[in-house]
Amino acid sequence: MAPSQEGLSHHPKKNTHMASKFNSRSKPSPFLSNGCIFLGGALSTLFIIWGLCSFVIPIPNSDPKIDLVATQLKSLNCTNDATIEAPDMLHDSPERTFYDDPEMAYTMDSPMKNWDEKREEWLLQHPSFLAGAQERVLLVTGSQPSQCHNPIGDHLLLRFFKNKVDYCRLHNYDIFYNNVLIHPKMNIYWAKYPLVRATMMAHPEVEWIWWVDSDAIFTDMEFKLPLNRYKNHNLVVHGWEELIHINRTWTGLNAGVFLIRNCQWSLDFMDVWTSMGPQSPEYDKWGVIQRSTFKDKVIPESDDQTALAYLIAIEKDKWTNKIYLEDNYYFEGYWLDIEKTFNNISKSYNELEREVKGLRRRHAEKVSETYGTMREGYLNNIGQWRRPFITHFTGCQPCNGHHNPNYAAEDCWNGMERALNFADNQVLRKYGFVHNNLMDKAVSPIPFDYPNV
Numbered sequence: 001m002a003p004s005q006e007g008l009s010h011h012p013k014k015n016t017h018m019a020s021k022f023n024s025r026s027k028p029s030p031f032l033s034n035g036c037i038f039l040g041g042a043l044s045t046l047f048i049i050w051g052l053c054s055f056v057i058p059i060p061n062s063d064p065k066i067d068l069v070a071t072q073l074k075s076l077n078c079t080n081d082a083t084i085e086a087p088d089m090l091h092d093s094p095e096r097t098f099y100d101d102p103e104m105a106y107t108m109d110s111p112m113k114n115w116d117e118k119r120e121e122w123l124l125q126h127p128s129f130l131a132g133a134q135e136r137v138l139l140v141t142g143s144q145p146s147q148c149h150n151p152i153g154d155h156l157l158l159r160f161f162k163n164k165v166d167y168c169r170l171h172n173y174d175i176f177y178n179n180v181l182i183h184p185k186m187n188i189y190w191a192k193y194p195l196v197r198a199t200m201m202a203h204p205e206v207e208w209i210w211w212v213d214s215d216a217i218f219t220d221m222e223f224k225l226p227l228n229r230y231k232n233h234n235l236v237v238h239g240w241e242e243l244i245h246i247n248r249t250w251t252g253l254n255a256g257v258f259l260i261r262n263c264q265w266s267l268d269f270m271d272v273w274t275s276m277g278p279q280s281p282e283y284d285k286w287g288v289i290q291r292s293t294f295k296d297k298v299i300p301e302s303d304d305q306t307a308l309a310y311l312i313a314i315e316k317d318k319w320t321n322k323i324y325l326e327d328n329y330y331f332e333g334y335w336l337d338i339e340k341t342f343n344n345i346s347k348s349y350n351e352l353e354r355e356v357k358g359l360r361r362r363h364a365e366k367v368s369e370t371y372g373t374m375r376e377g378y379l380n381n382i383g384q385w386r387r388p389f390i391t392h393f394t395g396c397q398p399c400n401g402h403h404n405p406n407y408a409a410e411d412c413w414n415g416m417e418r419a420l421n422f423a424d425n426q427v428l429r430k431y432g433f434v435h436n437n438l439m440d441k442a443v444s445p446i447p448f449d450y451p452n453v
């Protein structure tokens, strides 16, 4: 692949070029809010009834109770009619879509234009995907193409992935795990951007792509992204304005977890962002500029995190109004700060459940969100002992094992074991089991009315 993004090359002196590019949206559509699709009002007028009738139980049964249920279901007159609008995976529109355009490519070096309109058109051609489209999230994660050098690396990656699958199942999100290098030159931390770009093309039905690094795990299985808070933004990362603008530290944000809207702004932004990457002829130059702007940067080469911090710090007028720096909860959090709190957190959640009977009621896994919502009402009283949403094992490098020399290897591996079991306890609870000790792989059955015993 040719060094690509010439036309979009990011260079401070080309600001005016970029600015005009972003101001020159020719065809504003009602779906565009500030230059980006937001599947709001217009689409939600298509109100869809979620299926009461997606099953029929022809139960020949002598139990009068079951007969009654069967009769009640029949009286709903369930037929295969349009009242059930689950996504129809058996239908593709016969009409021409952007996929039929030979010019459309999934790679980052081929510019995409009018993506918002194309996505919108695809959705209108596939109306069964309209319901819930503005909230639809696809979690994307992945790891290297070959086996891990750390002997327990692949085992850890499996468990990190299991944790993400658990979270997605609980919240009905799709998940994509990638382990190929899509762009041969865009490796390590740059590898995710060509992947995110391709994923946007492959999933016009999702509004948000949620990149989560392989070494980040969900440690609050109930917490849901407050998407409403981000309705006017296109990129969400964990970060602190002050640390970027005033302290100029490259750790003022973390690019290991981000939420990016599936829209033209994001494609344009990723073009500029990745123009500092290893596929760019200006890669070396950007390493120098980043180091002179963020003096504490330790990686000599240009990296994606500093690149993002740079764009926020130096080109703030151009981008920051669409970038949300989330510092209100652990959008991702540093494991060393978090790991030591797990015991106290478990204790305070158990105390809460002993007080509130509803929270300890057994239930089907599918309805878990109900209990998360219920718990939310009590968490204000729990103060600092709230579960952290995502714990990120930054610097531990589970796959290659080359952890940051500031940590003892044992601290990394033990921290991961405890975090994984802490998260797993929230899942296993629905299956009737618990790790009594976070360092113990063994589990015990949970007695009825746990933890009130």
Ligand SMILES: *[C@@H]1O[C@H](CO)[C@@H](O)[C@H](O)[C@H]1NC(C)=O
Pocket: 075, 076, 077
């Ligand atoms: C179901 O259909 C029957 C006969 O067509 C009708 O009498 C009944 O009211 C319908 N019930 C509902 C809930 O629509």
Ligand SMILES: *[C@@H]1O[C@H](CO)[C@@H](O)[C@H](O)[C@H]1NC(C)=O
Pocket: 243, 246, 247
């Ligand atoms: C950031 O800068 C402010 C003001 O100079 C200082 O008080 C603060 O300690 C700095 N924070 C960090 C994390 O370096």
Ligand SMILES: *[C@@H]1O[C@H](CO)[C@@H](O)[C@H](O)[C@H]1NC(C)=O
Pocket: 340, 341, 344
């Ligand atoms: C856990 O709670 C106890 C009792 O409140 C406290 O003494 C201890 O410092 C807490 N542990 C941590 C890691 O904060």
